[in-house]
Amino acid sequence: MPSFSAELNTEAGLKALNEYLADKTFIVGFVPSSADVQALGLVGATAPCATKYPHANRWFVTVKAYTAEEFEKVAETVTIAAAAAAPAKDDDDVDLFGSDEDDEEYEKQLEERRKAALASKKPKEKVIAKSSIMMDVKPWDDTTDMGELEKAVRSIAMDGLLWGASKLVPVGYGIKKLSINLVVVDDLVSLDDLTEQIEAFEDFVQSVDITAFNKI
Amino acid sequence: MGKEKPCINIVVIGHVDAGKSTLSGHLIYKCGGIDKRTMELYEQQSAQMGKGTFKFAWVMDNLKSERERGITIDCSLMRFDIDKYDVTIIDAPGHKDFIKNMITGSSQADCAVLVVSSVKGEFEAGIDKKGSTREHALLAYTLGVRQLIVAVNKMDDEKTTNYSEARFNEIVKETSSFIKKIGYNPEKVPFIPLSAWNGDNMLEKSTKMPWYNGPTLYEALNSIVEPKRPVDKPLRLPIQDVYKIGGIGTVAVGRVETGVMKAGQPVVIAPVNKVLEVKSIERHHVQVDQAIPGFNVGFNLKIGHRDICRGMVVGDTVDPPAECERFVAQIIVVNHPGQIHVGYTPVVDCHTSHIACRLVNIIDKVDRRSGAVIPKDENEPLFLKTGDSAMCEFQPTKPMVVEPFSEYSPLGRFAIRDGGSNVGVGVIKSVTKKQAVVAKKK
Numbered sequence: 227m228p229s230f231s232a233e234l235n236t237e238a239g240l241k242a243l244n245e246y247l248a249d250k251t252f253i254v255g256f257v258p259s260s261a262d263v264q265a266l267g268l269v270g271a272t273a274p275c276a277t278k279y280p281h282a283n284r285w286f287v288t289v290k291a292y293t294a295e296e297f298e299k300v301a302e303t304v305t306i307a308a309a310a311a312a313p314a315k316d317d318d319d320v321d322l323f324g325s326d327e328d329d330e331e332y333e334k335q336l337e338e339r340r341k342a343a344l345a346s347k348k349p350k351e352k353v354i355a356k357s358s359i360m361m362d363v364k365p366w367d368d369t370t371d372m373g374e375l376e377k378a379v380r381s382i383a384m385d386g387l388l389w390g391a392s393k394l395v396p397v398g399y400g401i402k403k404l405s406i407n408l409v410v411v412d413d414l415v416s417l418d419d420l421t422e423q424i425e426a427f428e429d430f431v432q433s434v435d436i437t438a439f440n441k442i
Numbered sequence: 443m444g445k446e447k448p449c450i451n452i453v454v455i456g457h458v459d460a461g462k463s464t465l466s467g468h469l470i471y472k473c474g475g476i477d478k479r480t481m482e483l484y485e486q487q488s489a490q491m492g493k494g495t496f497k498f499a500w501v502m503d504n505l506k507s508e509r510e511r512g513i514t515i516d517c518s519l520m521r522f523d524i525d526k527y528d529v530t531i532i533d534a535p536g537h538k539d540f541i542k543n544m545i546t547g548s549s550q551a552d553c554a555v556l557v558v559s560s561v562k563g564e565f566e567a568g569i570d571k572k573g574s575t576r577e578h579a580l581l582a583y584t585l586g587v588r589q590l591i592v593a594v595n596k597m598d599d600e601k602t603t604n605y606s607e608a609r610f611n612e613i614v615k616e617t618s619s620f621i622k623k624i625g626y627n628p629e630k631v632p633f634i635p636l637s638a639w640n641g642d643n644m645l646e647k648s649t650k651m652p653w654y655n656g657p658t659l660y661e662a663l664n665s666i667v668e669p670k671r672p673v674d675k676p677l678r679l680p681i682q683d684v685y686k687i688g689g690i691g692t693v694a695v696g697r698v699e700t701g702v703m704k705a706g707q708p709v710v711i712a713p714v715n716k717v718l719e720v721k722s723i724e725r726h727h728v729q730v731d732q733a734i735p736g737f738n739v740g741f742n743l744k745i746g747h748r749d750i751c752r753g754m755v756v757g758d759t760v761d762p763p764a765e766c767e768r769f770v771a772q773i774i775v776v777n778h779p780g781q782i783h784v785g786y787t788p789v790v791d792c793h794t795s796h797i798a799c800r801l802v803n804i805i806d807k808v809d810r811r812s813g814a815v816i817p818k819d820e821n822e823p824l825f826l827k828t829g830d831s832a833m834c835e836f837q838p839t840k841p842m843v844v845e846p847f848s849e850y851s852p853l854g855r856f857a858i859r860d861g862g863s864n865v866g867v868g869v870i871k872s873v874t875k876k877q878a879v880v881a882k883k884k
Contacts, residue, residue, distance in 0.1 A: 355458075357535040358509050360519065364683045364695070390512020398724030398740030399693045401685050409512040410537070416862050417539040432683050433752055438519050439543045441463065441535035442509050 234268035243269070244279035251288065262289045355412040360405060360438035363424060363431055368400040375430035376404055382423050386414030409442065447523070448668055449736075451550065453532045453587070455578040456557035457568030461595045465557055465638035466520060466533045467502045469659075472645050473529075475522035476501070498639075526664045534578055541581060541776070542857040542864050546791045550852065552669045553589040554582045555659075556621070560594050560613055560635070562602035569620050576624075577776065581867060583625045584774060585855055586847070590631045591662050592617055597651065598637040605642075607653040610635045632662045671735045676761040677701030677709065678850050680793035680843075681754045685740075686747040691721075694750060695740045696794070699852040701758065703741065704732040709756050711745075713765030713841035713876075718743050753795030755843040755853065764875040765841045772808065773858065773868035774831045782826040788865055790836065792856035797842045803835040833871070846870050 234243055243265070247253075253261040266289055273290075274282040365375055372394055380389050390407030397403050410417070421434045454462045470476060476484075481501075488500040520531045532551065534540060544551075556579060558568050568575055582590075594613050596603060603609050610633075618628035634643055635654055642648030645660045657665065678700045685693045703709070705723050710716070721742040723730050733739040743750070757763035775782065782801065790799040804824040807816045808831050815833075818824060826832055847854030847869040854870040 355536050356510060357537045357540070358512065365685075367685045368687050388510075388512055396727040397695055397738075398727055399685070399687050399690055399742065400727070401687070401693065401695075401740065407512045409510055412535060412537040417537075417543075418859075418862055432685075435682060436543050439532070439535065439537070439540055440520060441533040442506060 234265060235270045240269070240274050240279050240282055243285075244274070244282040247281040247285045250285075252285070258289055258292055266290070356442040357410055357412055358438070358440045358442050359408050359410060359417070359436060361408065361424075362395075362435045362437050363404040363406060364397075364433050364435070365401065365403070365430060366432050368402075370430055372402055372404060375427070376406070378427040378430055379404065379406065379424055382420070384415055384420065386411030387420070405437070447526065447528045449528045449530065450552040450666060450669060451530050451532065452553050452555055452663070452666075453534055453544070453551035453578075453582065454555045454557060455534045455575060455582065456593075457559065457564070457575050458536070459564055460557040460559045460568050460575075461638050462533055462557045463506075464502065465555070465593060465595065465644075465659075466531050467505060468498070468638050468641065468644055469529075469531065470505075470520055470522050471498060471501055472641075473522035473524060473660075475520060476505070498641075524660060524663055526668075527666070529663065536574055538864060541577075541867065542791060542859065544581065545585060545855050545857045545867055546793065550585070551582065551587045553591065553663075553666045554579070554587050555591045555593055556617075557593045557595050557638075558613065558617055559596045560603040560609055561596050561599045564596070565613055565616070569617070576620075579621065580624050580774070581776075584772075584867060584869060586851055586869075588626075589666055590621065590626050591659070592621070592631055592633045593638070593659060594633060594635045595638050597635045597642060597648075598640045605635075605648075605650045607651070610651075610654075632657060634659050634662060672700040672850075673702055673734055675700040675850070677703055677756065677758040678763060678845065678853055679703060679756040680795070680853065681750060681752055681756065682794050683752060684747050684750055690742055692743050692745050692747040692750070693740050694743060694756070695738070696756065697738045698733045698735050699793070700735055700850050702732050702734050703739070703756070703758075705730075705741075708759055709743075710759055710762035711743075711750055712755050712757065712763035712843045714749065714754065715764070716745065716749070717759065718745055753793075753797070753842070755793070763843050763845070766838065766844050767874045767876045768802065768835055768837050769844055769870050769873045770805070770833060770835050771856070771868040771870045772831060773826075773834055773866050775826050775828050775866040777863060778826075778828050778860070778865050780827070782865075783823070787839065788858045788860040790838070790842075790856050790858060790868075792842070792844050792870075793853050795842055796859075798839045799836040799842070800839060801834055802837045805833040805835060807832045834868075844870055844873055846872055 234240060252258050253265055262285075266286070269282075269286060273286045276283040363375065363379055365372065376392060388409040390409060392404055392406035394402040395405050410420075417436065424434050425431050454466050456462050484501050484504055487504075520533065522529050522531065534544075556575070559565050594610055594617075597605050597610070614633045617633070621631060622628050634656060635651055636643035636648070636659055638644060642650055643654070643658045645658060647658055648654075677698070679696045679698050681694050681696045683695045685695070687693050703720060703723065705720055708717055708719050711718065721744065723733055723739050723741045725733065725737060725739045730739070733741075755763040784801055784804060786801040787798050788801075789796055804826065807818065807824060807826070808814060809816060824832070843853070844856070845853040848871075856868050856870070858865040858868060
């Protein structure tokens with residue numbers, strides 16, 4: 227639909243409308259539509275001056291002549307007609323000499339394209355690859371405060387790193403190690419970095435070992 | 443710890459879309475890898491949601507989200523039971539640090555399960571040159587994982603596969619040539635057509651593939667040859683940590699890789715070359731008389747706790763470990779942006795030690811699957827780039843203890859690191875021990 231400024235009740239607006247309607251009966255297409263109703267509302271209740279804007283006046287009178295009921299029907303017809311138009315076009319293209327195989331082939335092609343589309347879509351929706359890891363963090367001796375050690379470990383924050391559950395596992399001679407679960411986003415977290423950061427808590431940590439490493 | 447069944451480790455490799463997680467999940471789900479209480483909870487929930495008909499999908503989703511939250515301590519260890527074995531399954535992640543962990547980490551896989559999708563397009567993408575499947579399979583082979591099972595997944599796919607024998611045969615043919623290139627003998631590898639999603643040929647024989655007479659995945663896992671635990675070899679135990687315990691003295695902790703360590707026996711600690719007596723051994727806070735391969739133990743030694751450290755190796759007096767002067771290894775360059783020349787000094791991660799080693803000689807470039815030497819041009823100095831395999835000689839910059847892979851495999855495989863990235867992997871062919879060299883010189 228051509229866009230008219232809201233000021234169809236002003237001189238300039240009416241002039242534009244008049245020019246636009248010089249070679250048209252209705253605003254859109256060959257039947258009245260909702261576009262006409264809209265424009266009519268903008269023009270207002272009084273008809274444009276017949277001498278100054280003959281085309282606008284003619285359109286105004288014509289459109290006004292339709293009742294609201296008729297309008298609804300007509301407007302509906304327009305949409306239906308428009309909808310019907312597309313398949314109708316296809317009908318024109320029907321290959322009278324073609325066989326049904328074409329359709330099948332087309333179906334196949336479609337299927338392939340659908341697949342291709344699906345395939346091309348997949349990488350976009352690709353789930354972020356994550357790994358589930360279990361780490362053993364070992365203290366210096368049996369007097370290391372394991373609570374503080376765990377607190378220190380958990381204080382490390384990285385993009386894509388999530389600390390999970392943990393437990394203390396007895397090693398021997400009163401020493402316990404901290405077994406801690408973590409989830410990392412593969413592309414974001416380097417385990418070498420992480421291990422280094424943990425081992426940097428020299429007061430608590432002697433060494434770090436990875437005991438399990440799985441894809442999620 | 444009254445474990446009756448032997449334990450085996452399985453690593454599941456394959457393309458992202460091949461259905462590795464579904465396959466692993468199915469095994470865990472069906473073989474009692476999920477504890478009963480959790481299972482009941484899931485069943486209740488799924489019934490409430492009206493999804494009772496397809497519990498598996500529900501369980502998989504839940505397991506995944508649970509593992510993503512990391513709130514259960516056991517969920518990162520995936521275990522299940524089959525008739526013959528206690529299985530720990532490793533679902534190989536795409537994380538770049540995984541390879542290093544696979545080499546230096548705790549568990550050497552006893553068998554690899556290669557999952558390929560039978561769906562047209564997906565299969566082809568899966569064994570593509572760029573895919574991680576090739577890399578993982580090659581590494582598995584290089585690191586001594588000689589048992590392989592190929593799972594041809596998604597046989598239920600309606601559009602392209604549809605339980606078709608022809609499609610299966612086609613895939614077997616292609617995959618055979620693929621694994622043959624890596625070094626496996628396809629005739630000894632079981633190929634199993636299955637659907638991890640529907641359960642066809644997973645635990646029970648599928649009625650939809652009457653043309654297939656081979657084993658189900660479950661049967662194939664049961665027929666894995668039991669790995670030999672190297673009990674009869676000389677002792678090797680790389681030290682992980684050293685503690686000073688009041689009233690006891692120095693305690694070292696590590697995992698026995700080969701041989702047996704007994705309380706009261708004399709041991710040699712390399713590279714410091716100290717002979718000491720193992721006063722006592724503890725495992726999970728319980729005193730034990732001896733430790734066998736796979737045991738993680740603490741043991742009391744009469745030595746200053748500053749005199750020993752991580753990376754040292756404990757052995758017995760029969761064939762004692764010793765500092766190495768140089769070692770020759772076959773390496774594979776997995777990822778290096780440029781060229782590697784003699785003089786390159788990356789960090790070598792071998793068992794518990796991380797020591798920079800200088801590349802002193804590129805002896806020969808070799809065909810990485812056959813190990814055959816590639817003829818070289820005498821005038822051109824050799825260099826290595828990504829994808830190359832070569833026999834190389836390294837010289838550690840600090841005292842280091844390594845062993846030939848063929849004798850003590852856990853001490854004979856290593857990862858090569860430079861900066862933050864994993865450059866390659868290697869297996870040690872021969873080691874020149876320090877005192878041997880000295881002896882020769884004299």
